[in-house]
Amino acid sequence: MSAVDAPLGLRSVAPIQSKLRRGLRRYSLPVIGALIIIAWIVVAIIAPLLSPYLPSTVDVTARLRPPSSTHWLGTDVLGRDVFTRLIYGTRISLTTGMVVVLVGAFIGTLVGGIAAYARGRVEEVIMRATDLVLCFPPIILAMAIAAALGIGTTNTIIAMLVVWWPKFARLARSLVLVQRSQEYVEAAVVIGLSPARILLRHIIPNSIGPLIILVTLDVGNAIITFAGLSFLGLGVIPPTPEWGSMVSEGRELIEQWWVAAFPGFAILTIVLGFNFLGDGIRDWLDPRSRRR
């Protein structure tokens, strides 16, 4: 009996403690993630209040200064304050990243969902179109489109969207294929619901989990891609501050690590923030994991 008593004894003390711990474990990460994102958004809005400099003020006498009390995060090749550029850069990086991924995910999910639900010729056409886009290296294709459309943030976002939706379409199609053979979908057919309603109300909500995870993982990716395009002279027009182009500028400066490291760290925090938040949203969307 003694072997049995031990875990039972534990159990009577455990509830309050473990409930608290479980609550923390469950909600702390999404909250931290949301806080990081909110913090960055606030920084983007109040950027002028945080820094005495302007992001494009060049000071050749103060080139490549290490972090100090006057330049908290040092200065870059042209003597611009890295901290100032970083906080102003939030505006562009965050918006472009989020817009590209959210709009891309929306289009991709819809297109992929329709392909999987309709099957047959519709599916063939849609999926071959996605294959067509996917067989080009995304950055090259985006470059070509952006170049054709002309330099500028909006045009670059459009170019990125063209290469961004197919991966969501592929994922959404495979997720919808799994769901469409489930009996609850057949039940909806027997009730007489229209295909659009079945797709939007029954199938897509049950496929959304992995899509949200891809969205959250992808924001960082989009920020970096946008940065790459900027680096190639297609995204933002210099000297507009932007994280990716800042990393690019600092890439070869090994000694002056601060030039690339701080914007890189900023990208890291934002990607982490979206990941934490994404996990939380997934749990929250899934009623099965809400209570356990």
Next chain:
Amino acid sequence: MSAQNTGPGPILDVRDLRTQFFTDAGVVRAVDGVTFTVDAGETVGIVGESGSGKSVTALSLMRLLDEPSRIVGGEVRFRGADVLAMSEDELRAIRGDGIAMVFQDPMTSLNPVLRIARQLVEIMQAHGRFDGEQARARAISLLGRMGITAPQRAIRSYPHQFSGGMRQRVMLAMGFANEPALLIADEPTTALDVTIQAQILDLMVELNRDFGAAIILISHALGVIASVCRRVLVMYAGEVVEEGPTEQVLASPRHPYTWALINAVPRIDRHLPGTRRLTTIEGAPPDPLAMPSGCRFAARCPFRISKCDEHPPLDEVAPGRKARCWVTKGNEALPQASPPPPTTATIRPKSEKSATEPLLSVRGLVKHFPLRRDGLFAPRKVVHAVDGVDLDVEAGETVGLVGESGCGKSTFARLVVRIHEPTAGRIRFAGHDIAQASASAIRPLRRRLQMVFQDPYASLNPRMRVAEILSEPLRFHGLTGTSAETTARVDELLVSVGLNPKMATRFPHEFSGGQRQRISIARALALNPDFIVADEPISSLDVNIQAQVINLLVDLQEKFQLTYLFIAHDLAVVRHICDRLVVFYLGKVVEIAPAEDLFMRPLHPYTRYLISAVPIPDADAERRRKRLPLVGEPPSAVDPPSGCRFRTRCPIAQDICADVPPPLTPHRTGHLAACHFAGQF
């Protein structure tokens, strides 16, 4: 391994075994003090509903459990050696050698990327008993012994080339590869059809006899246990509640739970005319996180006494018989079940051909599923799922569809409710031709034609609350105007299927399988249909829950004047509730008859085999009965045999059967069969 124990006496001795799951929500006592022994060469059955701890017991015996489950107490001795104290190496030495195990799902228990030969030889070499060549020869002979035709060829195959039944034979071959002293089979036939189940059970009896290995057979079905096991353990809520020789336990149980299990199962060899209801016990097993301190079955027990507040011990009530019950302490027999209330006959006379048209009339229905082409120019192959079916269903009738899996019965159901579009043929429902009608043309008829699905875990949208699930059809068809009306109707629906209206705000995952099936039925009822197609609505439920759902369906039929098309593979159940039965084989109807007629005087050889294959939960009857051995597996529906499709397995087939497909002709009133030699087998 150490102690040689071939003489009499237990080879397996389990004492006070306790296995617990340490979950976030608390400690689940899955196995709570289980004690039993297995003698050499003995056959022991463990029966109980899902969650009773029977599978966990089996896994504990071989220490196959993962975190968060832990064996926290007790003793397991195999040939005198303490299994719970063994090191990993010692354990590996007895796994697959001294003790072998066969699992429930033959589809996932073989490695799909390795050939059968490799998997069989590996297990023999792992224990160093045979070298490569010997092992290969033995593998071939074992496969032959397990009833696999052409074992030399079969051994080079991959698992996906085999059907479920064949794979289970391979699993048994693996189990017996090293001549184990004990074979543990965990629901080995649950995933198989009755005819295949009968083959596997017969094989297990033979293997026990020929190889002398003891067998622990775990099952939820008493019939399966009765056909193999001499002794049976009944488990409930983690405890053994009764133990004894199978025939005695089944004939006169000493624990109310066993009593309830026996009475909840309709028997194929016995039928009480006048009622279609079954004896059920109320409620569900106790919450494993909060086990009652007294008798764990007391809350559901019809024989409860005040003493039941104390926890009863498992005591001997007669030589060789134990029971955990205060009521039967002195070996008193439990009373016979009082017959359930009779069903008011809603069955209309079908003999007089009524002037009115049948509610559903199907003529020449065909559904072919095209397969992918093998190559660019290869001819497109087609699965002949349903191949020319005629059937009439009169209003108020219950028509049962039976047959093995893959025979087309589920496809037929989905054609009738137009989830699938038929390739050819006519479906007339209430005077409208719906076979080729568009979705919008059928929509108004959907209100009268509904379906209940097989899997209660897949048939409800997991992201919708019960209230949303039930109100969606109401609102979509505009049956309720205001939201207050909708709520009132949802409450009414929940009450009519025996659920509490307060549950409307919950999500499906908060319900048990039986409760979910009730929600599924409520959804079908929401539109006030007069025809319901039920596709195996009870096959994934525990026996007592099955009985509850059957009773509910019977009640609802009386109350709402419903017509049922009831698809099942359990013949005992369809006999119990159906007026007329339709037997499917490989996309065709082979026999249609009134239920009683079909069981008393089957005309088609296949029907006789089907009936004979059903195990009866009565050890005496099982032993006296001679089972008809149906050999082989159903042929492929891609390339069905010419003429009569059953001819390849039929013992009375002649030349004509290969040339001329037998038409479905009447032999008696309402009794049709498609056989050239009907009734001659």
